[in-house]
Amino acid sequence: MTEQITILHTNDVHSHFENWPRIRRYLADQRQFQQAAGHTVLTVDLGDAVDRAHPLSEATRGQANVQLLNQVGYDAVTIGNNEGLGLTHAELDQLYTQANFEVVLDNLTVAATGQQPAWAKPAKLMTTAKGTRILLLAFTAPFTLTYPLNGWTPASVKDRLPQLLAQYAGQYDVLIVMSHLGINVDRWLAKHYPMIDVIIGSHTHHLLVNGEVKNGVLLAAAGKYGEYVGQINLTIDDAHRVSRSQAKTVATSQLPMVATDAAEIAGWQHQGEQLLSQQVIANVPQQLRPHWHHQSELTALGLKAITSYAGTDLGMLNGGLFMRDLPAGAVNLNDLHTMLPHAMHVIRVSLTGEELWRLIYEMELVRPFLNKFPIRGMGFRGQVFGVIQYQGLRWQATTHRLLVNDRPVDPARTYQIALLDHHLFIPFFPTLNISGKTTILADQLLRTVVGNYLATQYPTQG
Numbered sequence: 159m160t161e162q163i164t165i166l167h168t169n170d171v172h173s174h175f176e177n178w179p180r181i182r183r184y185l186a187d188q189r190q191f192q193q194a195a196g197h198t199v200l201t202v203d204l205g206d207a208v209d210r211a212h213p214l215s216e217a218t219r220g221q222a223n224v225q226l227l228n229q230v231g232y233d234a235v236t237i238g239n240n241e242g243l244g245l246t247h248a249e250l251d252q253l254y255t256q257a258n259f260e261v262v263l264d265n266l267t268v269a270a271t272g273q274q275p276a277w278a279k280p281a282k283l284m285t286t287a288k289g290t291r292i293l294l295l296a297f298t299a300p301f302t303l304t305y306p307l308n309g310w311t312p313a314s315v316k317d318r319l320p321q322l323l324a325q326y327a328g329q330y331d332v333l334i335v336m337s338h339l340g341i342n343v344d345r346w347l348a349k350h351y352p353m354i355d356v357i358i359g360s361h362t363h364h365l366l367v368n369g370e371v372k373n374g375v376l377l378a379a380a381g382k383y384g385e386y387v388g389q390i391n392l393t394i395d396d397a398h399r400v401s402r403s404q405a406k407t408v409a410t411s412q413l414p415m416v417a418t419d420a421a422e423i424a425g426w427q428h429q430g431e432q433l434l435s436q437q438v439i440a441n442v443p444q445q446l447r448p449h450w451h452h453q454s455e456l457t458a459l460g461l462k463a464i465t466s467y468a469g470t471d472l473g474m475l476n477g478g479l480f481m482r483d484l485p486a487g488a489v490n491l492n493d494l495h496t497m498l499p500h501a502m503h504v505i506r507v508s509l510t511g512e513e514l515w516r517l518i519y520e521m522e523l524v525r526p527f528l529n530k531f532p533i534r535g536m537g538f539r540g541q542v543f544g545v546i547q548y549q550g551l552r553w554q555a556t557t558h559r560l561l562v563n564d565r566p567v568d569p570a571r572t573y574q575i576a577l578l579d580h581h582l583f584i585p586f587f588p589t590l591n592i593s594g595k596t597t598i599l600a601d602q603l604l605r606t607v608v609g610n611y612l613a614t615q616y617p618t619q620g
Contacts, residue, residue: 160401161288161394162197164188165334169204169360170382172240173212175426177384178226180413184387185230198286201230204360205238205298205338208245208253210603211499211539213430213492219249222426224257232259234282236296238338238361242266243301244501246601247309251277262296262336264322265313269306281322283329290398293330295322298338299361304503304579307600315339319351331398334358341379348372355400356390363535369405378405385410434492440612441619442489448480448497450544451529456480460604461549461576463611468506468576468599471550471563474521475578476528478544479604489612498605501537503579507594512569515560517589521546522553524586536583551575578604 166185171177185201192199207227208220215223220241227235235257241250254261254277263278274280282294297319300312315337333354337344340362347357349372356376359366363382369390370377380388386407393402446456457477465473482497509517528543552561560567567573579598581587590596602610 160396161286161290161398162192162195163286163290163292163332163392163394164192164197164199165356165358165388165390165392166199166201167204167358167378167380167388167390168202168207168384169338169358169380169388170206170238170363171203171384172206172209172382173215173223174209174383174385175212175214175226176423177410179419179422180410180415181384181387182226182229183416184408184410184413188389198288198290200233200284200292202294202336202358203227203232203235204336204358205236206240206360207235207238208241210240210244210501212426213434213495214426215430216491216495217430217433219245220253221256222430224254228256228258233284234262234294234296234336235259236261236263236336236338237266237278237298239299239301240501242298242310243304243308243600251275253277262294263298264295265297265300265315265318266305267311267313269309269311272311275310281326283326288394290332290394291330292332292334293326294334294336295319296336296338299340303582304598304600307598315343315347319347323351323353332356332392332394332400337361340364341377344377344379345372348375348377351375355392356403358388358390365407366405367407369403371403376403376405380407431492434495435490437491438488438618439491439494439609440489440616442484442486442612442616445486446484448477448483450478450480450542452477452545453547454480456484457545457547458549459484459611460608461547463608464504464576464578464604465549466611467602467607468504468574470506470574470576472573473549473576474551475547476544477547478533478540478542479538481540484612488618489609489616491609494605494609498603498608499539500580500604501539502604503537503602504599504604504607505577505579505582506574506597506599507577507590508572508574508596509589509594510569511562511567511571511573513589513593514562514573514575515567515569516593517575517587518548518551518553518560519558520587520589522555528586533584537578537580
């Protein structure tokens with residue numbers, strides 16, 4: 159007698175709470191419907207549920223996101239880089255203390271001990287009512303540059319998966335991989351590990367409307383921001399093997415809203431803003447306005463903040479970072495958050511004068527293009543890259559000369575410049591990756607760096 163297993167999945171919600179009420183209802187309704195039809199139902203989330211771009215996620219360091227996940231009753235959740243790198247080590251250690259679901263993750267260990275984090279299981283084994291044994295494995299994107307700075311040691315799925323398959327050999331009938339690794343890695347896994355039944359994917363925000371079959375492995379993915387919810391249907395034969403697999407996605411925008419949704423969504427926004435607004439950090443004498451396409455005093459202030467933090471004279475920021483003005487008078491954490499919602503860190507890069515010249519030349523070559531270039535991801539939460547603005551550097555376009563603190567650059571001297579880690583992940587400034595000796599200052603996000611500088615320069619009274 160055959161058995162039916164239904165897997166409901168979400169991924170990369172990124173604190174887009176405007177979609178959450180409909181997602182929550184759909185998952186609850188589908189679970190009830192599928193169970194009434196005699197199906198075994200599993201519900202999983204693939205990570206990046208938390209994004210500190212939302213004020214409530216920022217104010218609670220993701221705890222509010224976990225409370226919302228608790229409303230669904232997930233069978234398993236894994237983490238994405240926003241949980242792993244957008245939170246400090248201590249914040250991630252505390253993130254799931256109130257969770258009513260299990261976190262499954264194998265390829266991240268505590269750097270100090272080499273042990274599995276206490277909040278995660280390396281795998282999850284389940285047995286259905288009809289005796290089918292399901293093994294859930296989960297992997298997150300192993301950012302080798304940044305995870306060690308946060309006290310974690312990432313491992314490649316290419317190293318870990320063979321070890322896990324050997325460890326759990328003979329203990330499962332159906333193998334499901336929860337992947338926060340991206341579509342290219344998922345396809346590689348399908349090519350090299352045909353014993354996997356299903357890979358549920360995320361991280362690269364890809365949408366596989368009706369799934370994709372590679373080498374007999376079903377790949378599924380539900381896009382980004384909660385815009386879709388995924389459903390996988392497996393038919394299990396008498397030998398407890400998958401005889402048929404099918405994937406589909408449902409557009410959240412096509413799901414019905416109810417009268418209370420708008421108030422609930424607005425309430426999450428208001429609560430987060432209220433919590434952040436209560437924390438005043440500086441008293442600024444004058445308003446500073448941003449300008450995405452022209453140099454501004456606000457970007458100049460940001461440059462002073464990052465160079466002070468990095469201990470450099472030189473710096474570069476792009477004007478598109480600043481999403482609103484810096485108000486005159488009392489400045490609170492909500493002002494900072496709405497001005498700089500990005501998940502970015504400052505970096506300090508050492509270059510010879512010759513390499514610095516080449517880096518600035520690269521920036522000048524793409525300056526007109528980047529001024530209005532729309533960009534997404536890699537920590538950026540704005541609209542356009544915007545104008546390139548320097549501190550301590552001046553480019554003479556007609557002669558291709560670079561002045562450093564008003565003196566010609568010395569090709570043999572070593573210079574240090576403060577930038578953002580975002581620039582390491584975009585393809586416009588290759589000298590950073592080719593020649594730069596980079597230190598990522600991972601303990602504070604950009605807005606915290608700016609906030610601390612403001613607090614030093616313009617302290618509150620009393």
